[in-house]
Amino acid sequence: xxxxxVSERTIVVPGEALADGxxxxxxxxxxxxxxxxxxxxxxxxxxxxxxxxxxxxxxxYVPRFGDxxxxxxxxxxxxxxxxxxxxxxxxxxxxxxxxxxxxxxxDDLSRMMAIGDMVVVKIVNVTSQRLIDVTMKEPGxxxxxxxxxxxxxxxxxxRVIGKQGSMITLIKDKTGCSITVGQNGLVWIRGDADNERVxxxxxxxxxxxxxxxxxxxxxxxxxxxxxxxxxxxxxxxxQFAEQEEMPExxxxxxxxxxREQYTMGEN
Amino acid sequence: xTYTKRLDGRALNELRxxxxxxxxxxxxxxSAEFIIGxxxxxxxxYGPREMFPKFKQNPRSGILRCxxxxxxxxxxxxxxxxxxxxxxxEIALVMTKALEPVVDLSxxxxxxxxxxVEFPQTDAGTRCAAISAAAMALADAGIPMKDMVSxxxxxxxxxxxxxxxxxxxxxxxxxxxxxxxAMIHNTKELTLLQMDGEISKAxxxxxxxxxxxxxxxxxxxxxxxxxxxxxxDQRKAGQSEE
Numbered sequence: 001x002x003x004x005x006v007s008e009r010t011i012v013v014p015g016e017a018l019a020d021g022x023x024x025x026x027x028x029x030x031x032x033x034x035x036x037x038x039x040x041x042x043x044x045x046x047x048x049x050x051x052x053x054x055x056x057x058x059x060x061y062v063p064r065f066g067d068x069x070x071x072x073x074x075x076x077x078x079x080x081x082x083x084x085x086x087x088x089x090x091x092x093x094x095x096x097x098x099x100x101x102x103x104x105x106x107d108d109l110s111r112m113m114a115i116g117d118m119v120v121v122k123i124v125n126v127t128s129q130r131l132i133d134v135t136m137k138e139p140g141x142x143x144x145x146x147x148x149x150x151x152x153x154x155x156x157x158x159r160v161i162g163k164q165g166s167m168i169t170l171i172k173d174k175t176g177c178s179i180t181v182g183q184n185g186l187v188w189i190r191g192d193a194d195n196e197r198v199x200x201x202x203x204x205x206x207x208x209x210x211x212x213x214x215x216x217x218x219x220x221x222x223x224x225x226x227x228x229x230x231x232x233x234x235x236x237x238x239q240f241a242e243q244e245e246m247p248e249x250x251x252x253x254x255x256x257x258x259r260e261q262y263t264m265g266e267n
Numbered sequence: 268x269t270y271t272k273r274l275d276g277r278a279l280n281e282l283r284x285x286x287x288x289x290x291x292x293x294x295x296x297x298s299a300e301f302i303i304g305x306x307x308x309x310x311x312x313y314g315p316r317e318m319f320p321k322f323k324q325n326p327r328s329g330i331l332r333c334x335x336x337x338x339x340x341x342x343x344x345x346x347x348x349x350x351x352x353x354x355x356x357e358i359a360l361v362m363t364k365a366l367e368p369v370v371d372l373s374x375x376x377x378x379x380x381x382x383x384v385e386f387p388q389t390d391a392g393t394r395c396a397a398i399s400a401a402a403m404a405l406a407d408a409g410i411p412m413k414d415m416v417s418x419x420x421x422x423x424x425x426x427x428x429x430x431x432x433x434x435x436x437x438x439x440x441x442x443x444x445x446x447x448x449a450m451i452h453n454t455k456e457l458t459l460l461q462m463d464g465e466i467s468k469a470x471x472x473x474x475x476x477x478x479x480x481x482x483x484x485x486x487x488x489x490x491x492x493x494x495x496x497x498x499x500d501q502r503k504a505g506q507s508e509e
Contacts, residue, residue: 011494011497013406013415013489013490013493013494014369014406014411014412014413014414014415015369015412015413015414015415015451015452015453016490017453029411031413033453038413038414038453040371040411040412040413041406041409041410041411041412042406042407042409042493043409056409057409057497058296058297058407058408058409059408059409059410059411060296060314060315060375060408060409060410062374087315087316088314088315088316088317088318088329088375088377088378088379089317089377089378128376129326129376129377130375130376130377155409211497
């Protein structure tokens with residue numbers, strides 16, 4: 001018995017034989033023993049050319065370079081902030097990666113971001129021991145204010161975003177909420193209070209049915225049924241709202257804090 | 268040979284009726300329930316998460332840590348004192364050793380994966396049920412594993428080799444032995460082999476042969492349960508209708 005032993009998109013359990021013979025190559029979450037290829041995780045089989053790989057249906061988030069994640073500030077160090085990443089490892093945000101402004105050695109960092117604040121950050125470095133460095137010096141990276149944060153399986157994040165962002169655009173359009181999805185499975189939703197809840201339910205629906213096809217249609221139907229219709233603001237106000245959606249610097253509260261700090265530095 | 272007919276009427280190689288389910292603890296990263304006869308194990312997996320106490324961290328690889336606990340009302344009526352005991356610590360250790368060979372935590376240095384197994388009801392074979400449930404829960408949690416582990420007890424009751432002993436059989440008036448066995452599915456390697464009582468060499472070999480066949484049946488149930496969670500069955504369809 002050689003060749004492929006399972007068809008594409010079937011669900012396999014760890015240790016299940018996927019293929020026999022050297023015609024196929026082991027990809028992510030698979031391994032080879034002798035000439036056979038086995039699964040290393042519970043997931044869906046996918047085949048790209050000769051490479052067999054498993055798309056896991058569950059599993060921990062593995063931090064990767066370039067990922068945008070949502071985290072919480074858990075500690076303040078001499079040179080920056082320590083951020084929990086919803087994994088076994090915390091990340092470090094250095095002051096120089098957090099702001100373009102000059103910060104004095106004696107400045108109180110908690111005036112910029114305090115313990116407990118949630119932030120959207122991007123991973124710039126991960127070591128073999130999973131020490132993580134993050135930055136906030138890019139558009140769309142900022143301290144979070146308002147809305148709600150939910151936690152979902154990080155393996156389902158690609159389905160929530162969809163092909164070229166089709167799913168997330170659909171949800172945003174139907175509910176009028178602004179949504180930021182962290183690769184680590186934390187999602188920030190801000191908008192109408194009722195629609196925030198509908199967004200959460202839609203995400204739970206995607207999580208549950210992520211391995212099935214025709215998901216976008218199902219979510220569309222769900223949102224049409226449950227979401228409160230979006231009232232479009234006049235053009236001028238809408239532009240303002242969109243600007244507010246992704247502030248490059250922390251929001252109003254933050255800038256007030258920074259002013260305070262600036263005067264303190266002068267004294 | 269006086270023990271020819273089993274106390275509960277099963278065939279000699281027949282296991283008790285099994286029922287397995289995954290995702291029973293929604294809060295956990297992975298979970299499973301494994302019921303065999305009157306023994307019921309519920310396993311929950313949390314992690315990989317930060318290892319405390321910190322001095323137990325291993326910078327080369329993540330650590331697997333198991334907990335075994337029988338609920339106070341789970342026995343035959345006598346209240347079981349909750350918390351760890353000499354017995355539960357030993358079983359937690361053998362569970363860890365039985366699962367470690369298949370679990371690959373090299374991608375999670377300094378972290379820990381916790382496996383908690385609780386028993387609402389017990390009737391012998393608990394460590395085997397614990398291992399079978401834990402293996403399912405780990406797979407359900409998406410922890411990288413090279414294979415599944417399936418466990419079952421075999422043994423000898425008054426000269427007759429049988430599979431999956433009940434408590435009544437373990438307490439049978441005569442020479443009895445109880446041998447819990449855990450096996451890796453593909454390679455048939457043993458990851459757990461313990462024994463209580465007495466058995467002859469010939470019968471031990473026969474019992475281990477029987478264990479190979481019996482763990483296959485456990486494996487089939489584990490796989491069915493793991494895949495069932497994602498099958499578009501009636502239960503799931505009913506939920507979406509709401």
